[in-house]
Amino acid sequence: MGSVNNMKNKTLVRHTLTHIFIITLGLFMIYPVVWMIVSSFKPNNLIFSDPSLIPKTLTFENYFIGWKGYAGTSFATFFTNSLLMCLAAVVGNLISCSMAAYAFARLKFTGKRFWFTIMMITLMLPGHVTLVPRYVLFNTFGWVGSYLPIVVPKFLATDAFFVFLLVQFIRGLPKEVEEAAIVDGCSKVGVFLRIILPLATPALVTTALFTFLWTWDDFFNHLLYLTKPDIFTVSRALRTFVGDAGAVSNWGSALAMATLSIVPAFILFFSLQRYFVQGITTTGIKG
């Protein structure tokens, strides 16, 4: 009996130590983010002299000033732009990637192995090799300075990650329902719309989630293609807001807008947590 108690005590001590360690490290990890959020509510002149997480005086001034934006465009516009562009990108990826994934996962056709290999290769391809010609192409279409160079590729399943994710998921679905439907005279299109898509909802949510976040956070394409302030997205606008030399006098409002820009990520993350894990473990991407 004594040894059992001893064991229990040992485990208790070990667990407590682990808890302390994890919490300490965790605090260290999220400190910068929490500090940013807290500091956005501090008066501008106190931000950098004060590393504490409890503001001595609370002010919303940074938000009012920051929200006005610049070049006559407010952050209301930037947020609307980002939101609409991301939603269009989500719709594009959902349609095009699920179509391709259904073909790869379930249909028999000539050249399937070949195209699947090609798709897997594009998964590894660094985007920079296609950058210049894409830019030239979009420029001849007159698309530079609009959202089309960012949104149209999504309707053409260029994000191979999601095709792969959906293929993996659809392959794992039971075939019985589909077979029964086909015996009943349902077409492949019918099977796709009525059986595959509803069953693949978890993977589709993951696709939508990551498409939204990555399009929201993307900066490189926004820098290349969004050339006028009135069509800037939040991430593009934040960069100009901070400026080249970082000579912004009002860091308070920069931090306030930076804080607002991460709100959508937080909302999505906390409401759809399990889809994150699924997305990360199947494709192993991002970060």
Added chain:
Amino acid sequence: MQIMSGSIRFFRRNAVAYMFLTPWLIGFFALTLYPLAYSLGLSFTNYDFTKPDSTQWIGLDNYIKMFGSLFGVSEFTSTTGELMRVDPYYLKSLSVTLIYVFVSVPLKLIFALAVAVLMNQKLRGISFYRVVYYIPTLLGGSVAIAVLWRKLFEKDGLVNGVLSAFGFTDLPSWITNPNFALATLILLTVWQFGSSMIIFLAGLKQIPQEYYDAASVDGATKVRQFFSITIPLLSPVILFTLVIQIISAFQVFTQAYIIGGGKGGVLNSTLFYTLHLYIQGWQYHQMGYASGMAWVLLLIIGVFTAIVFRSSDWWVSYGVGE
């Protein structure tokens, strides 16, 4: 008759499948294959986006411009007869990127694995901890965090504020000091180990507890168990994560751009490859040259990926008992 209906079915089957593939196929041909070939072609020209009519075939000049200084060349006569200067910053951008990849990827994976092992215990509140540890990864790629990072590591930034509270004096501006600038970016990357951690956690859960129990009975220490059971059984996952992290590390852009203020930082200490490519292509309109740089990047990533896969023969084990 039977052959007819057979071939009709064959065509119908293919037609339906290719209909589903159509968006992807258009995307592949128009936005991947064609640009791939086109950029390879452009890399042998002096294509300037603003004056496309004066484009000339210049052979390997763009590549000499990249690597000339390796052979002690600083100026050379180009194919078109003009005197061309070797890019003095190309090799710098390559070395910055290589250092970044070699340091940040292993550190990130080691950290991710260590935390994953820590998190793979039955503890109260463990799922909450995982969420907290994932937050930097969730936000890390954003402009917001890059802005924050620059502010943290400036002369009068938060980091120095905290350090001076501990009595340190004469602190540098980490961001603008060429000795530390790259390190702050590496730190930013390592901080975002959340995805790798989650992948490792999923892998760890696949390892049957019986192996550890048996090893304990045989008297193996925890450390021994980690290296003889955990690492070998996790090695396919590690390989997979390693490849993906290497590929993405070579392409890092946003943080370097924001933190360097659109340039390569002081003494080009944070002139990442893709940043240099962007500056050459879009600020100097040297798009032929930028295309060449992109192709070299593709080859470098290809070589590294191949080396990692090759090496996997002796460190990755598939299945038990190997």
